[in-house]
Each structure stands twice: as C-alpha cells, then as structure tokens.
Amino acid sequence: MYELEIERPTTVADAVSALGGEAQLLGGGQTLIPTLKQRLADPEKLVSLSGIADMQGISASGDTVEIGGGTIHADVAADGTYAALSELASHIGDPAVRNRGTIGGSIANNDPAACYPAAALGSGATIVTNKREIAADDFFQGLFETALAEGEIVTAVKFPMPQQAKYIKFVQPASRFALVGVFVAKFADGVRVAVTGASNDGVYRWSEAEAALSADFSASALEGLTVSSDDMVTDLHGSAEYRAHLVKVMTARAVNAA
Amino acid sequence: MPKDTGIGAAPKRREDVRFLTGTGQYSDDISLVNQASAVFARSNVANGVIKSIDTTAAAAMPGVLAIFTGEDFVEVGGNPAGWLINSRDGEPMKEPKRPVLAHGKVRHVGDAYAAVIAETVEQAKDAVEAIEADIEELPAVINMKDALAGSNYVHDEIETNQCFDWGWIEDNRAATDEAIKNAHHVTTLDLVNNRLVPNAMEPRCSMANYNAAMNEYTLYTTSQNPHLTRLLISAFVLGIPENKLTVIAPDVGGGFGSKIYHYGEEALVLAAAKKLKRPVKWTSDRTEAFLTDAHGRDHVTTIELAMDKEGNFLAFRTETMANVGAYLSNFSTATPTFLHGTLMAGNYTVPLVYVNVKAVFTNTAPVDAYRGAGRPEATYSIERVIDKAAREIGMDPIELRRKNFVKPDQYPFGSAAGLEYDSGNYDALMDKMEDVADLAGFDARRAASEAKGLLRGRGVNAYIEACGIAPSNLVGILGSRVGLYDASTVRVNATGNISVMVGAHSHGQGHETAFPQIVAELLGVDAASVDIVHGDTSKIPFGMGTYGSRSLAVCGSAIVRATEKIIVKAKKIAAHMLEITDSEVEFNDGVFSAVGTNKTVSFGDVALKAYIPHDFPIDAIEPGLEETAFYDPANFTYPSGAYCCEVEVDPETGKVTVERMTAVDDFGNIVNPMIVTGQVHGGLGQGIGQALLENTVYDETGQLLNASYMDYTMPRADDLPFYAVDHSQGTACTHNPLGVKGCGEAGAIGSPPTVVNAVIDALQSGGNNVTHIDMPVSPLNVWTAIQNA
C-alpha cells in the first residue's frame, strides 16, 4: 500500500467536504483495500463512510425497504424484511466480508459478477445519493460503470417489495461471486429478471423472460426462449455458451423457488 | 506403562495448543533488532533478455540500504538438482544453472532479477518500482509439445527443451510393445495430471543474521529439512562452511513439498545480511507464492493397458511429458521418474511395465514434488485406465482389480516396475471398503438421487505407493545425490525427563505428539515427560527432514534405535546399582529388576545415577544417558488402500457434489490413530481439490491467469463430505522396527482417480457417452463433456 491519509467524517456533508483532489470514498474496504494493498491504486486520502450514522440501518414503510448506503451485508442478511434480498446478502463472501462490506460500496463498485446489482435492477430499486435519486435502470452502465459522478455518495437504496422474489447464484468456484446470478421479482404489474455475472456489459435485464413470466409466472413459460451467447463472458470458469445456458437454468430455478 | 500415551493411543496433539491459540512462532514472527527488509524485483514477462538494469534512482530512495542484481552472484554456484537422471541413450540429463538472481535472461513470470534491501518493506517496494530494467520480451515456451518440437529454448546453452528422455524398465520396452501388439484387448487413455499450486497456509519467509565477529550466519526459514537446506547452501550455492551456518526452521505452516527445496531468496538474505551486517528478512506475499513456489504434477500422459480374454493384465505402457518449468528444482527430476515409473505396476501381478518420461523445460515456475510426488500421477493413470478397461470389456471394476491383485501369499513380491513389495492384503482392503462404503446400498441411493433429477455415480480405486524414502544404497544407484536416512538423539535428563532431537521436521504432521509415544512405549514412561526438538541444525543430528511420508518410518525408526541404545546403557547402570551383572537385569514398564528377586530400581533412579556417578566403575560405564542413532531403511514402505467415492452430478449445470468418500488404508502399525485419521482427511481434501477444483493456467505468453484465490479454486469445507476412514486392515511393514508404513500422502494419492471414476460412472448412468474428463472436473468441464458426448 502507498502512503495515504484517512478521514472519518460523521455526516454526509462532512464527507463531501473531505473529498476533492485525489481522495476516494471508503466503504467496507472489501474491494478497495485489496486493491490498495496490491498497489493498484494510489489515492492521497481515503474518506471513510463507516462513521456516518445517517447511512446505517434498514427501515420499511409500506411496500418499500430503505437500506442505508453504509449498511453491512450481515445486517441486511439478518433483517429479513425483504426475504429474497436478505438471503442474497447472506451468501455474499464469507463472514469477514459480510461484516465489513456495504451495500453502497457494492452498488457503487458495480462489479459485473456482484450480487447486489442484480437485486437492485431486478427489484427496480432507487439509488439515493447525496445529490439525487437514480432509478436502477439508469444507474448500472456496464462493467464497473455507474451513473455516479465523481465523489457522489450512495447514501441509501430503496427497494420496492415484490409479491414473490428469488435470487439464485451459480457460483464461480474460486471467488464464489456469481458465475451467473439471476434475480427474479414478481410485482403486481409484471415480472423483472436481472442477470449478473454473465454478460460482457455487466448486470442486465432479460426482457424476453420478463415478458414470458409476466404472462405466466412458471418455469415452463421459459421453455421456448433461447439465450444468445454473443455478448457473454468467457473466462477460466465458464465459456460464453455455458453462461448463456446457465442464465436460462438459473432463471427457471429462481421462478420455481420464488 | 500408561496405555493412554504409548503406541496405539490417541492423545490430542500437544502442538495444537499453540497453533490454535495464536502462540506458534513462525519465521515471520521472529524479528531481530535492527532488521532490514528485502523485496524482490520480479519479471512480469515469461521469457526475456535482460538488456540492462539501472538501479541508480532506486538506490537513492529513502531507506534503501543495498540493491542486488544477478551480476552480484555470477561468481557463486547454482542451486543444484538433487537427482541425476540418465536418458535412454545413456546421456546424463541437462542441468542448466539456476542462479540466485536471474542473470542474462528471465525465464518465468516471477523470476527475480533484483532485490532491494531497505529499512522497511514499503520503502523496499517503492525502490523496486524505481528500478529501471530493460527486459526485451521474447516468445514464451509454454506448451510441452511445442517445447519439444520447437527451437525456442528456455536455456539457450543446452540447445533443447528436453531435460531427459527416461525409460523404465528400458530392458522391458520391446517385450511390452510386443505384448501390447498381440493382446486380446488394449485400452488406451490420454490424460492430463493437472498442475497444482501448493498453497501452504504460511507463505515462505527467510531471515538471515550475520555475526561478523564470529563469521557466523543464522538463517531462519520455512523449510521441511533444515539440514538439507544448509547442505545445499554450503556445498553448492554460497560456500558458507557448514559449521558457520545454522539453519532454523521454526513452526512452519504447511509445506506439502514446496518447502523441501532451497530457493534463491534464502541465499539472497544471507548475502545481504553479510554485506550490511544487519539481519535481513524477506516474507513472500501470496502473489509471489503463486508465481514462485515450486508447483506440483503437470504431466501429459498416454497410458495403455493390455489384457487377455479373461481380463488378466498383460502390460502397462505409459508415455509421459513432465513439466519441470524454467529451472530444475532440487527433486524435480526424481519426481516424474523414480517416484512415478516404479509404481506403474500398481497393486497388480501384471508381468510387463514400460514407462517413458520426457522432462520438459518451459517458461513457467519450477515444478517439483507435491504431496504424493509422482505416486498420485502413477495411481491416477493406472486406476483411470483400469476403470475405462472394465467398461470396455463389460466387467465390474472391482472384479477386474481383484482378478489382478497381488495375493497375500505372494510377498515379498517383485513388481514388474522393479520394486519389492514387502507386505499387503489388497483383497482384505477391498472387502473392508465394500462394507464401510455400504456398496450394497448404492442402488437405493442412486434411485433417490435420480428422483431429484441428479445422476449418481460410484468410483473405486486400489492404490499402492512407496514411501519412507529410502534406502540410501538403492537411491544412490538410481541417481540420488543425497542419502535418505534420518537421525535421532535421545537425551535422558538427570531428573528423568527426556529430550528427543530429530532430523524430521514437523509442519503439520504432529511429530511432537506421536514421536514421544514411541519413546514412552519403549521406556515405560509417560509420554508427557518426553519432548521433541526439531528444526534447528545447531540442536539436532543431521537428518534429511520430512517429505514422502518418511518421518515415522525413517526418523521414527531412528528414535527406536536410539532408545534401544538407551536401554542397553541404562541396564548397565541398573546392574551396577543392583549389584548384579548386566544379563541379570530385566527391564519392564519403566522398572529395572534383578531376575528372580524383588530388588528393583526405577528409570528415574537410573537417570539420576547416570549424571551423578559418584560410585561409577568409570572404566566400565561412561557417565550420562544420551544416545544417537542414524537409521537407513532397508526398503521403501508400501502403504496401500481401497477407496470409494459417490458423487451426484447435476446434468443441467455440470456441478459435481461428493456425497460419500471412503478411504480404507493399510498403513501397517499405527502409532496415533487420531493423527493418522487427520492426515488422511487432509490428503483427501487435497485429492478432491485436485480432482474437482484446482488447476494452474498459464496463457500462451506465460502469464499465470489464476494467481489469486479469486480464480484459483482451493477446496473448502463445504466442497468436502464427511469421510469414512478406516485403517483396521494394516499389515505390518516387515523391515522397520515399528512395522509402520506412512500415511501423510495416501489420501492425496488415492482420491483423484476415485472421484473421476465416480463422475464418469454418474454420467454414463445418465446415458452420456463420456469416457474421460480431465481434472479438474469442474462444472464447466462436465457440462462441456456432456454437450460433446
């Protein structure tokens, strides 16, 4: 790790004013700290978000669950208000990762194999920042790319609660991130299906499946659909064809288990 | 004698108290006053010419004390190969120099070409980044076939990438070819024994201290064999007199072979400590471990099995390419040859075996012995091809094996691959396995799996291995440049407790618990009064260390011999105390008595007398009670086993789940059954890891694609089933005093083919025409095989 300073503000406003120059936000550090240790990044300063009380915690009102951007995965896992989301959180990494890593950090990082982006997109969540609210459909913009401006802070994520939902992750055997993960959510006005881990463009919605499942929420509704492997990731753990195949298999399993 | 501490008892491992409470002392835990840090500049290309290295800017950075490059070591020796292999044509193997730091050329990603010593690790890292190295990248030699065919050489001076072309048993070559040509049935299998990264939990670490006034060096290092490391450094690399170099391997967090070898980093910190007159420490990070620890396996093999009409084995013929990487690591030439080829008859009465091994240099990390070392490769080839053969001729795989087993009345049995098996009972192991694995219940379990949409398969295996390496006279004939005895000093202290200095090194094996059990048994004392001292060349006799499941069979035998000498001497002292002749003394359960009387003296009394010899007849008895024995085994030991694995395969995803794993092993006599079970568990975990999960992937430019745990799949607890482990069918080793065989590697040797056989069985049961899948049998590889079937 290169030398750097660290600040620990207690309010979002203080965090914003601490930013600037070569400063970088630090959430749970589960992605950022390993990057720093390998000397792959060289920020002058880290602005830690973990002391900001306003960014912590989970609250439900009506059909919406709001989760503070600094809330750790373990707290979401333990909460249970939005069962499919809590279950997803309970399978992120290991206990150390879950007790440090935050939803804000995960969403902001938008790793193409991460789990939370599938939940946010699949639920039609709203990402709340210190400046604005952004619909999930507009937020995720490809590999590690989001709508966030430089220094913009994810302060909360608002999830509308579906009637039925399920996330199925087929793990990449080494990292246990998603080789292919599918989040299926059934709302009164239709079904959303978000896929992570598979595409070269990062998390995306499988619109054909959404249409088919909105008409008939059963695994058999998927039978006629095909998934193209054209834009799928090929790496050591999965060919494009394999990932395309798994998208359909995992979607069916999510529907069956929802 | 307290039966809860002697041979056969299962006391908990005393060393675990410190390991589990964070109070172990590993090399990196040791820090010395005024210590400096070393960090290496490592090549990021697999093959390149070092045009220039400019260290001016780096040398001027804060905290930098010294910078070394390959230039600084041109005068010193290379890290040698420990075993000479001669090719089929009689030519000795090619041995290009392996320097302390790369000079002229870098030969694999991670090859160190410079080292910075600075006040702190971070300062040294900063300075490494400031070194300006002009390295011209050349095309890399990665694939072994291409390496043998092409003219792009890893070492230009030897003008080939072939280290040797070895035949075993060369005199049987023509007869084997003939047998295969004329056989009723020949089964052929092409397979890859996947390359593995050892991944010891503790990365390597070396710290050197130099005492200028005394011209003495101390090296603290992660080693499985401190004396061997000292010998290599003294005799070959730096020329430091052995009596001026102490090598200390304190607690070591796993080795699996990778810490047998001497590495350049050890020589570098010694040279740096001398130059700076300060202690210098280097600690590997995990990336360096992936790139530079000696890897394991990496064979590409074709094996053929010839049978007659009844399924009697007539011959095994094997062609293997074995990757040795960019440089010869100390035992890299022994592993694919004598530790592999000599096992190619397996547990079978097959009359002919021929093995051809071509060792190949490539621009990858060196490859050497890794848990099992050659025997997993042999077992995998034999037991996979037998399974394939059974399917082809429509015979039950257990029946086919039994038909060809060496039978209990055939020992000692001279195998067609040149070894003399001393003992065993393979049918008894198989019987026991069928029972423990509940083969009778398999059909019901398969039906239950199928009801869930899953395919269930069962795989079996019978293995034999050779461990307790080895008779020095035999390995000397075969090319070993070292002897392979071990040594122990038993020191009975004046107050009756006992220190046992051993040449074996414990880095997970539990010696500190098991070895005292031997002494306790022989002397009739409580094992708690016996302590083991290991890992420090200034304290222990010259032993060869721990690898190849040799510690108990070889060093344990040395302990027995030394303890026997103690008894002889103690009897003399007791005779003097009892005022009788030596031959009238009887020793039982820690008490010396005069035959036919009720006069006794205790072991403790004798110990005290040995050190307070006021009334000794000094012309007849020396004071003290301390004895040393060196033990050189008469033969290898031959553990064997019968394994069974049941898997479930999800045909939609290709995911394999190991549902049951049964290991029935013959380890001969058992000293501590709990430790043996633990060793088998560890080996099974590594074997299942190799079978299902692990692989080391270099791309064509020589970049290691999975040099971190994000992409290199280690086995985890939830990848593994609860094991059924049985060692009730032991047949005692006939040639060592304990009758023991060695259990450290068996699990890793026996399990990979068992798992793969089970997966093939599952796929076939689902109607998929899949006859082989290379390891790791990952979801992707299984799914792809199903698609291509």
Ligand SMILES: Cc1cc2nc3c(=O)[nH]c(=O)nc-3n(C[C@H](O)[C@H](O)[C@H](O)COP(=O)(O)OP(=O)(O)OC[C@H]3O[C@@H](n4cnc5c(N)ncnc54)[C@H](O)[C@@H]3O)c2cc1C
């Ligand atoms: C061993 C391991 C296993 C893992 N397994 C999984 C898995 O299975 N599934 C999965 O989804 N993830 C997994 N992760 C990733 C984990 O969930 C991380 O916690 C997450 O990706 C990043 O969250 P963080 O709070 O640690 O962010 P940090 O590492 O602190 O930051 C990551 C990035 O986000 C920025 N950032 C952080 N917080 C905010 C914020 N509130 N607003 C704006 N920007 C911010 C930082 O500046 C940085 O660029 C794993 C990680 C590890 C180490």
